[in-house]
Amino acid sequence: MATKDQVVQGLRTLYGSTDQETTRRADEQLKAWQQTENAWPVSDAILRDETMPKEICYFAAQTMRTKIQYDFYELPTAHYQALLQSLLEHVVKFRDADNAPVLTQLCLAVADLAIQMDRDWPDPVGFLLKHFSGAPENFAALLEILQYLPEENRNDRLMCDRQKRSSSAQVLRSSEEMVSKFLTSIQVPNDTARKKILDCFNAWLNFCDVVPESLANNHLLMSCFESKILTDDRLSETATDIICGVLRLTSTDMHYYEPVVKRVMPMVVGLKGHFDNPNCLQDEELMTVLSRIFTECGESYLRTLVDNNADPGVQHILRILCTCTNSPITEVSNMTLEFW
Numbered sequence: 001m002a003t004k005d006q007v008v009q010g011l012r013t014l015y016g017s018t019d020q021e022t023t024r025r026a027d028e029q030l031k032a033w034q035q036t037e038n039a040w041p042v043s044d045a046i047l048r049d050e051t052m053p054k055e056i057c058y059f060a061a062q063t064m065r066t067k068i069q070y071d072f073y074e075l076p077t078a079h080y081q082a083l084l085q086s087l088l089e090h091v092v093k094f095r096d097a098d099n100a101p102v103l104t105q106l107c108l109a110v111a112d113l114a115i116q117m118d119r120d121w122p123d124p125v126g127f128l129l130k131h132f133s134g135a136p137e138n139f140a141a142l143l144e145i146l147q148y149l150p151e152e153n154r155n156d157r158l159m160c161d162r163q164k165r166s167s168s169a170q171v172l173r174s175s176e177e178m179v180s181k182f183l184t185s186i187q188v189p190n191d192t193a194r195k196k197i198l199d200c201f202n203a204w205l206n207f208c209d210v211v212p213e214s215l216a217n218n219h220l221l222m223s224c225f226e227s228k229i230l231t232d233d234r235l236s237e238t239a240t241d242i243i244c245g246v247l248r249l250t251s252t253d254m255h256y257y258e259p260v261v262k263r264v265m266p267m268v269v270g271l272k273g274h275f276d277n278p279n280c281l282q283d284e285e286l287m288t289v290l291s292r293i294f295t296e297c298g299e300s301y302l303r304t305l306v307d308n309n310a311d312p313g314v315q316h317i318l319r320i321l322c323t324c325t326n327s328p329i330t331e332v333s334n335m336t337l338e339f340w
Contacts, residue, residue, distance in 0.1 A: 001038045004045045011056050034063050037074050040083075043067070047090045054102060057094070061105035068112045070159050080120050084113060088131065095141045097192075103141060111148035112158055115168040124149065125175035129182055139186060140196060146179055147200040150207035169207075176208040184219060191234050198224070198238045205245055216259040221246060225267040227274070230289050240289050243268070244296040251300035268297055269313045272320055284329050291324040291332045298339045 014026040046060035094102045114124035132142040188194045224239035250257035324336040
C-alpha cells in the first residue's frame, strides 16, 4: 500500500526525470496504483496538502475523477457523504483561475458523483445551488459543475448501469427551471463569466425538454444574437451553437415551439445587417458564424422557406445563403453548398 510520500515521489520522478526508462517505470507504477483502493485516501490527502505543486494536485484530482468514473463500486455506501463533502471543500480551495485544470477535474468528479450516488443524493442541483450560490466567488466553479451534470449523464465512459443513468437524467430534467433561474439571475462582470454562463445554458438546452414560453423569453438566448457576442472570439462559437441548436429544436415541431420561432426568426433575419458592412465578406470568423446560422436555418426550416418563398424575410435568408456560397472563403462556401 503506497503512502502519500511515495506517490508524490513517484510523480516527481515522472515529471522531473530525463531518463526515459525511469519515467516509464514511474508511469507504470502510478497507473497501477490508481487501480487500487488506496488511491482514494491518498489522492484526498494530496489535495489537502497546502505545499503540493499544481501538477501533483492535478494528478490527484484526475485520479479522484477516474476512480468515481470507473471504480465507484469500491466505495462503501457509508463513505459517499464524506467523499462529497471532501470534493466540495477541494472545489472551494482550487476555485481561483490559476488552478483551472485542477478545478475542472474536481468539477467533473462532483458531476460524476451525483450520477453514481443516484438516490443517495436526491437533489444535487438544489443542494449545489444552496451550498455555493451564497458566495459570488464560488460562481465560476458552480457554473462548471452545473455544465458537467447533463454532459456527464451522456458520457459513455462513466461506468454506471442504465437504471442509474436514467434516474439521474430524470432528476436533472426536473431541476431545469432552477438552473435557468440561476443562470438568468447572475450579474456578468466580464466575458469569462459570460462564456461560462452560455456554456452552461447550452449544456442544459441540449439536455432538457424546455418550455417554449420560457425559452422565448430567455434573455440568454436573445443575447446570443448581439453583435458584440457573435464577433467575440471567446463567445461566438458557443453563441452560434446555441442559436443553431434552437433552430434544430424548433423545427421538430414548429406549432409547439411557435413562441420561440416568433422571437428567434426576426433575430436571425436581422443578422443580415452585418452584410451592410463591406468588411464583413473578408472577415473569416464572422462569415463562418453567419454561414453556420443561415445554413442551419435553411436546413431546419427548408419546407417553410419553400412554402413561403415570396416572403421578404425568406428572400433575405436565401440571398444571404447565395452570398455565403459565393464567398472566397472555402470553409464558408463549402458549408452552404451542402444546403443547396
